[in-house]
Amino acid sequence: MTQSEPIRVAGSTVILTLRRGNDGRALLALPLVRRTREPFAEQWALPGGWLTPTESPVDAAARTLAETTGLSPSYLEQLYAFGAVDRSPTRVVSIVYWALLRQDDVTAQSDAHRASGLAPENVQWFDVEQLPTLAFDHSKIVEYALWRLRNKVGYSRVAQGFLPEEFTLAELREAYEAILGKHLDPANFRRQVEAAGNLVPTDRFRTGSHRPARLYRDNTDIELADRGPLSPEETSTR
Amino acid sequence: MTQSEPIRVAGSTVILTLRRGNDGRALLALPLVRRTREPFAEQWALPGGWLTPTESPVDAAARTLAETTGLSPSYLEQLYAFGAVDRSPTRVVSIVYWALLRQDDVTAQSDAHRASGLAPENVQWFDVEQLPTLAFDHSKIVEYALWRLRNKVGYSRVAQGFLPEEFTLAELREAYEAILGKHLDPANFRRQVEAAGNLVPTDRFRTGSHRPARLYRDNTDIELADRGPLSPEETSTR
Numbered sequence: 143m144t145q146s147e148p149i150r151v152a153g154s155t156v157i158l159t160l161r162r163g164n165d166g167r168a169l170l171a172l173p174l175v176r177r178t179r180e181p182f183a184e185q186w187a188l189p190g191g192w193l194t195p196t197e198s199p200v201d202a203a204a205r206t207l208a209e210t211t212g213l214s215p216s217y218l219e220q221l222y223a224f225g226a227v228d229r230s231p232t233r234v235v236s237i238v239y240w241a242l243l244r245q246d247d248v249t250a251q252s253d254a255h256r257a258s259g260l261a262p263e264n265v266q267w268f269d270v271e272q273l274p275t276l277a278f279d280h281s282k283i284v285e286y287a288l289w290r291l292r293n294k295v296g297y298s299r300v301a302q303g304f305l306p307e308e309f310t311l312a313e314l315r316e317a318y319e320a321i322l323g324k325h326l327d328p329a330n331f332r333r334q335v336e337a338a339g340n341l342v343p344t345d346r347f348r349t350g351s352h353r354p355a356r357l358y359r360d361n362t363d364i365e366l367a368d369r370g371p372l373s374p375e376e377t378s379t380r
Numbered sequence: 381m382t383q384s385e386p387i388r389v390a391g392s393t394v395i396l397t398l399r400r401g402n403d404g405r406a407l408l409a410l411p412l413v414r415r416t417r418e419p420f421a422e423q424w425a426l427p428g429g430w431l432t433p434t435e436s437p438v439d440a441a442a443r444t445l446a447e448t449t450g451l452s453p454s455y456l457e458q459l460y461a462f463g464a465v466d467r468s469p470t471r472v473v474s475i476v477y478w479a480l481l482r483q484d485d486v487t488a489q490s491d492a493h494r495a496s497g498l499a500p501e502n503v504q505w506f507d508v509e510q511l512p513t514l515a516f517d518h519s520k521i522v523e524y525a526l527w528r529l530r531n532k533v534g535y536s537r538v539a540q541g542f543l544p545e546e547f548t549l550a551e552l553r554e555a556y557e558a559i560l561g562k563h564l565d566p567a568n569f570r571r572q573v574e575a576a577g578n579l580v581p582t583d584r585f586r587t588g589s590h591r592p593a594r595l596y597r598d599n600t601d602i603e604l605a606d607r608g609p610l611s612p613e614e615t616s617t618r
Contacts (some may be wrong), residue, residue, distance in 0.1 A: 148386065149388070149389050149431055149433060149472050150387075150389050150391060151463075169421040169586040186526065192465070193387055193473070195387060195465075195471050196465060197465065198464050198465055199461065199473065200463075201549065220460060220461065222458060222614075223437065223461035224439040224612075224614060225389075225431070225436050225438075225475065225614070226436050226613040226614055227433075227434060227435065227613070233433050235431070235473070235475070236387050237461045237463065237473070238470050266411055269461045280444065282611070286610055356514075371461075372520075372524055373464065373520070375465070376460075376462060376463070376464055
């Protein structure tokens with residue numbers, strides 16, 4: 143084996159949120175950064191950057207995400223390490239992390255970033271159904287993240303990622319419709335959610351233009367993230 | 381950021397099999413390689429080695445596994461990328477893959493390796509309950525792999541990994557007892573397996589010293605590995 147040609151390590155992040163489109167429908171969206179340098183100059187890419195010698199991959203992913211977008215998720219989960227030989231013009235292994243963010247957190251963190259005067263103009267949120275052509279293999283990475291999201295088991299984890307602390311079953315169903323990309327029957331959805339036992343009904347109701355709808359919260363007895371025996375340095379941001 | 385201090389990329393593998401201990405109990409076991417060089421010279425470590433510029437991480441993991449142990453699993457799944465700053469005296473990111481192997485495949489592949497005259501004498505299988513102190517953070521990696529194995533959902537996947545094509549419910553239960561490290565009630569186990577619907581009863585029976593036991597096989601309608609939209613180069617050996 144040779145060590146003459148360097149293999150470099152990068153970290154990238156897929157940050158997903160749920161936002162309301164112009165037609166009122168809930169849609170998955172993610173932030174992209176327009177590249178200012180070759181390769182793929184001017185093309186959109188996932189937030190990310192090089193791993194430095196003194197930081198762990200998750201710290202590099204969190205740092206470059208904060209630098210470019212101002213976003214600081216409380217938890218980044220390792221999605222996958224992408225290392226195909228031809229995924230970049232030079233040899234780069236990318237360790238990709240992902241997080242689900244609530245829309246109000248996205249708004250608050252983005253506003254703070256803009257107020258700091260540091261916010262670059264080359265960051266933009268895109269609906270996942272209308273993504274531009276991405277640099278490198280980032281289209282495949284996003285596709286993989288969406289596939290993993292659709293396959294995440296249980297209702298509670300996705301609800302905790304995208305929704306406020308208390309939410310109606312209609313709001314939860316909208317989140318699932320956005321993730322799965324299909325309409326769900328409200329009555330069947332209610333039955334499945336109640337059978338799963340991951341939600342706790344509260345005594346509060348959402349009132350407004352419709353008839354009052356009961357608010358639910360997640361059953362916090364169930365762990366959100368299954369870190370297992372991994373050390374914090376290997377898994378999460380602080 | 382600096383690119384002056386190199387960050388190197390390695391691949392390692394956790395290969396798990398089920399074998400019968402001296403007391404007749406089924407036990408999880410894995411192959412380790414005794415290191416011949418510093419750091420951690422003379423200590424046991426997971427099979428692995430450096431990623432070269434012309435191969436993907438999974439190819440590097442498969443190559444170094446074959447070179448050291450002669451083992452060639454048909455499928456390696458990415459377990460996790462370990463990259464903590466202090467996990468090695470020099471800066472190394474290890475992309476770790478894992479596979480479950482049937483004991484008869486282990487025997488056949490190991491015998492062929494020995495017959496080739498290439499088999500090194502510094503490879504040995506250890507019961508996971510009696511592991512020596514491992515080099516680097518490899519003890520933590522094994523602990524994480526065992527945790528992931530215990531959390532793998534569904535009966536069929538583990539059965540397909542460890543057992544022959546047709547197996548009795550007692551053999552399946554023994555595999556689960558080895559994985560979970562506890563005794564399982566045979567009647568409850570049978571009920572759970574039948575309710576899960578992942579097994580197909582055959583018309584054949586295992587005969588021998590006990591009363592004949594029906595042989596089952598996995599329901600192959602259920603995918604063994606959830607690769608999703610990942611390309612083969614990112615996921616598997618060929």
